[in-house]
Amino acid sequence: MAKKVAVVGIGMTENKSHWDCSMPALYRLAAKRALADAGITMKKVDAVVFGHSPEYFEGINHPEKWVGEACGAYHKPLFRIHTGGTVGGSTAIGAYYAVASGMFKTVLAISGNKLNETASAQIGLSTVYDPIMGRQFATGAPSAVAVQASRYYSKYGYTDEHGLKVAVKNRNNALNNPYAQLRIPNYTLEMAKRTPVLCAPLRLADMCPTSDAACAMIFSEEKRAQDITETPAWVKSVAAVCGGVNYVDRDWAVPIDLRKAAEIAYERAGITNPRKEIDVVELYDAFSVQELIWSEGLKLCDWGEGGKLIDEGVTYMTGELPVNPSGGVLSANSIGAAAMFRKAEAALQVMGKAGDRQVKDVKISLGHGWGGAIQFHTIIIFSKEK
Amino acid sequence: MPEKVAIVGWGQSRFEGDKKDIHLGELIYETVRQALADTGLEIGDIDTVIGASCDVVDGRSISNVFTAEAMGAFLKEESKVEEDGAYAALYAYMRLLTGPFQTAMVVSHGKISESSPQTYSGLICDPFLLRPLGIEAITSSALQACSYMTKYGITEEQAAKVAVKNRKNGLKNLNAQIKKEITVADVMSSPVLASPIKKYDASPITDGCAVAILATKKRAKKITDTPVWIKGVGYDQGLYYPGYSPLHKLESCEIAAKKAYKAAKIKNPTEEIDCAEVYEPFSFYELMLYEALGLCGEGEGGKLIDEGTTEFGGSLPVNTSGGAMCANPIMSTGLVRVIETAMQLSGKAGEHQLKNKPKTALAHSTSGLCMQSSIVYVLGV
């Protein structure tokens, strides 16, 4: 049966263009910071789970081979997970299972990307589209999510202003996050509305930036976790569920795959009323509108009520259930690390170590990620109490 | 960790050099259905699915985007390991040890003919130090072969014997791609690819898919009368830059094997292991693997093949399936080693079943240039 597992150390790099840093050095920075945070060395780490998103972002196949030793993996067990945008979440979940299985006591999960190794991340992202069925008119992630946005807005009668309000909320939250890339003082809805439409209905303001970043999390079993830190973030449950793209009927505005993941995660964590029981959520808002859609999938509100959350101020830092205090993916997106940042931010919140972006009295937090053609979802629920 | 998780069923596609006529999704779908039929399970009985595939092989970034549904993963707890399927089986094993899952399906696939082993392996190279030289699987392995053979006085004929042995074994394997008996002289006279590696020292280009179904102890016994238990598994990653490594030995494999033996409580592998399936992309690697796996002493790989110990009728048969020499479906080759081992242990290997049914056996896989990473399973009945 599953061992109790906690996060005992977190390391983040800044999200920016790391022009002075090779890809191994970028991962190294995150790994070192996580070890320092836990106050341990690699000697105490039994295995590494390595995450990295599409190979064509940096043009490196099996990047874990080159980059692994920068994560301290010399003669350690290491395997790599790759599930697209949610890889950081999948990697953290992989490390969770590596510990929960009893196979290892302490495992380093690390994930990242260096999106600035090409002129545009959309070059690589467009190769996600099937070469026979759709790559012909791909414009990376923005065009896919714009299609999703148009469906969501029209299905429930919302407008692009709902998305832009999320963008403004999260960008203002990002001012409290030293690792965020977009930190724009006094960012207003008027400013967001003035940005150009890039993929209708999405404006520049609705979209995430292009970052280089890595994130690392150290998972430990119960006893060692308590030895390492007084503030472990206990993993209450994890879930990663796959949806359908081309062999199923699909309503882009209704993420049944995320709903399934949420139901699994809540059941395992003993959560019956997520809106009440969860104190803070970090979700994968690569595009503003997705915060509304994912809120529904996560059962923070009913289907079609996502827009109301932002209208009613529920998800602001001052609201009933703050979402993305870090500024979210809208303020920093390296893709490979982005979903791990969500998990790491959620863990920091229950540890009480989230600095200026700390929400008060967090007992339960949730970190989410999506990837693939918007069909892979990962969730980890953390608790302050064991 | 004895008898907690078992391999209970499997499916293998036909391994072919060029499955040009089959869409990747169709290939996966048919192989998964074959595995389900093997166990009598329905897709609804599978609790979690772990894929193994590669963006660069598929020419589709985030390779599981369009294949997950063909794996039967829709609305299931799914993940993807971007390594050989033997590593995906490891992750499935971890998941089964934790409680929420009773069954797991591991699906690995690759149609390398849609791209090339050269671009697949060449892109593993870093852009500064290795890639400018034309390093890829053949050339990096050739450097390693030179180093190993020079250090221990291993001859090209000894390496050729591996190719001869495995291709002979492959004749009896229905799934094998290469079915042609060759002689040492044939190997020696085949064209040089990168010295000392010649055409017949190399594994073929293979498209294929492999599926394994794993289950917890409780479920396994309900699914099959012949569960094959994962007795121990070890894996390790060594140094990346070939100029940093002692190329004459396979350090990561040595460490992985020690860990697997420890978990399985194997003290003397030569006595306790009845047969083995190893991933030998080039003939000489099998000799190096004998040493790294502790099946013989250091530098004695050549002697072991000379003595016939690892032949089909020998005391420690290796690659009774024909190994990678007879089919090397990239991303699946290692999982096929696990499956073939399970086939021998469960007595289901058909024409290539060993006469004395083995009780404890070893499966090996690798990933990266110069076998940088290795995984070793000890399986048993």
Place this chain on the structure above:
Amino acid sequence: MEQEIELRVLEGDITVPYQWTPGKIYGRFLGGLKNKKILGCKCKKCKKVFVPPTDLCPVCLYDFDDADFKEVSDEGTVNSFTVVEIPLIRFVEYAINRPDPPYAIISIKLDGADTDLLHLVKGDENLKRLKVGARAKAAWRDDTHGLLLDIDGFNIV
């Protein structure tokens, strides 16, 4: 099915222009090549000189820094080699590129280094004299770009 339908394929490629960041360690090694110098990094813990250097000593996990750089000889001993006979797919295009086969890839320990550098040997005369244990010396290009192939190859001494 009613009639025989041709099973189709789509031929294409994935083409991406890259601008890889070497960072301070690879970057300085490549900068050294531009100046026709071979630089390595000495690990403060194990004292080994890594040529070429990577960001850290992978064994000691010591992060290399500017102060750890050390110039080594451009001559050394061949530890391993392979003569490439088959044409390999050219999937990458740098400012300067490797030759067509036959050429050799060698693993060479330069004097003053504790690791091997992987590089090339070209030309019939060199290939004839190439063997394990042979001494070889870098042949520099006239025009250097800060790339590994600023060394055109190694000549057997």
Place this chain on the structure above:
Amino acid sequence: MGNDVISQVKAKVTVPYRWSYGSSLSRFFYETKVNKRLMGARCTKCGKVLVPAHRLCGRCFAPTDDNWIELSDHGVLECFTVVYLPFPGQPKQPPYAYGMIRLDGADTQYPHLIGEIEFDKITTDMRVQAVWNEERKGDLYDIKYFKPEEPI
């Protein structure tokens, strides 16, 4: 001299591929090329109709019926985008509009371009119809684009 640090290494990577259509897509695009027909396949379990016709239903993991169904080349535009964002090597030059079209008789969506309409007039749930290319090669572009449905 002596302490130069190279800050970037530039190179172009080109990886050739040859992707297989397989039997279903070969047959689907044979139909678009030769017969100007969009074919769907019905799941043998849930009865839903998939387009393009595929071998399996992802929801049920059941095979589809070999007897394919001819679908209308008219349908409803369920969602769409107008792309203005440019990037190097983009397969199609912006601006252009594309969306997901639920063809009459199908349960899944077919992706395609939207044409013959000003971008700001495109709406979700509008009826559209295929405009076929005179010269067809057996690919997605056997249809040029979908345009607003003409009144009958």
